[in-house]
Amino acid sequence: MTKRIAFLASDVDVAQSAREALVARYGNVSPRDADVVVALGGDGFMLRTLHSTQHLDKPVYGMNRGTIGFLMNEYGETDLLSRLSEAEEEVINPLFMKAMDQSGAMHEALAINEVSLLRAGPQAARLKISVDGRERLEELVCDGALLSTPAGSTAYNYSAHGPILPIGADVLALTAIAAFRPRRWRGALLPKTAQVRFDVIEADKRPVMADADSISISDIDWVEIRSEPKVQHRILFDPGHGLEERLISEQFT
Structure with a gap:
């Protein structure tokens, strides 16, 4: 089943250009009507997106169009639907x-x-x-x-x-x-x-x-x-590139 996607982007040109390309390819709905929110930017924008959508209980999949992307996946346009279907979910409390x-x-x-x-x-x-x-x-x-x-x-x-x-x-x-x-x-x-x-x-x-x-x-x-255990943020990562793997890899770089 095709996922309804809400694309959100930071103000930088590269993120806005990515959003335009992705919306043209996959369409776009509001975060409230979406099955998944895709955030385009860096870690700072990802944090803002998680805060702004926490009341919706929607998973957020980030793609790096910023300077730091620890919470983000690599950017790509052509295979987004399959990546979203195969993504692994991490739940964190603030x-x-x-x-x-x-x-x-x-x-x-x-x-x-x-x-x-x-x-x-x-x-x-x-x-x-x-x-x-x-x-x-x-x-x-x-x-x-x-x-x-x-x-x-x-x-x-x-x-x-x-x-x-x-x-x-x-x-x-x-x-x-x-x-x-x-x-x-x-x-x-x-x-x-x-x-x-x-x-x-x-x-x-x-x-x-x-x-x-x-x-x-x-x-x-x-x-x-x-x-705060009552608040749960759902973050999606490509298989093998979740937070657990990133935390381990960071200690060997």
Whole structure:
């Protein structure tokens, strides 16, 4: 049976040109009426597509028309229907972030890759870290810290020297960014069910921002993060090129 496809593309010319060619060949419907959503761009656009379509419970198949394509498949026009029929589905859960800024305003966001805290001034951030209500690190002096899902462990987390996590692992990676004190603290592996809280010490003097998949909150006072099992993102990959294989391959390149 022919699949009804919704083609979405980033704003860059190469992605828009690809969308025009694919729509001419396969037709196009709205994401709500589609059997599958095809996202054309890089990983950033893929994340935006997953967020914007999460309420539809539709699988998303990405094709790389951007600079980074860890979540994407190779681009091709001629055999898309057979690739979609043979694609393997990965289901991932995002992180839920709840943050309060210094004005007392509350903010909420979902993050597929990671939630990161970053210093927003010239001085290092000072963070207190608690896990499931228990203080675990009285003070981390750093440029920042992040909590990553397995799907996001090869992104910012990996650049910050955090561990690569198998996609099926029920763990989260807590990673320091340029830790100054404790100088050798590299972070921790936490169960997926853990709730992590960061309290900003001297928030007025050492401002910190929080970022959840590019949704940024300035001048935060504290942040709580946990996995959100009620939200499921369905991502399609060509056989033999799923997230599990990519995570393993990344460690041998």
